[in-house]
C-alpha cells in the first residue's frame with residue numbers, strides 16, 4: 152500500500168492547542184485532529200504546514216519546528232505524519248472548511264478522541 156505523506160501542525164499558544172474536528176465523510180471522520188494535510192510535490196514540512204494552515208484556518212505559521220515523524224498503518228491506508236510545532240502565526244484562526252475548532256488546554260487533550268496515529272504525538276506534547 153502506498154504511504155500517504157501528511158504534514159501535521161500542532162499549534163500551541165499559552166498552553167492551549169488548536170484542534171479541529173474531521174468531517175464525518177473524511178478518513179477517520181468525526182475524530183479530532185491537528186490541522187494539516189497531504190504534502191504536495193517537492194514541499195518541505197514548513198511549506199506544507201504553512202499552506203495547509205492557510206487553506207484550512209486562514210493563518211500563516213511564523214515559526215515551524217519539527218517535532219516527530221509517525222508511521223502508522225490503518226486498515227485501509229498507511230500514513231506518514233511529519234509533525235511540527237507552531238508557536239506563532241499571523242492571522243486569526245477560522246475553520247474555513249466549516250470544521251469546528253477548539254483551543255484545548257494541553258492537559259485536557261485526553262478528553263478528545265483522535266485517530267490512532269495521534270497517540271504518539273499526544274505523548275510528546
Ligand SMILES: Nc1nc2c([nH]c(=O)n2[C@@H]2O[C@H](COP(=O)(O)OP(=O)(O)OP(=O)(O)O)[C@@H](O)[C@H]2O)c(=O)[nH]1
Nearest residue numbers: 157159177178179184185186187188189230266268269
Ligand atoms: N490532518 C491530519 N490528518 C491526520 C491526523 N492524524 C491522522 O492519522 N491523519 C490522517 O492523515 C491523512 C490526512 O489526510 P487529509 O486530511 O489531507 O485528507 P483527507 O482525509 O481529508 O482526504 P482528501 O484530502 O483526499 O479529501 C488522513 O488519512 C488522516 O486520517 C491529524 O492529526 N491531522
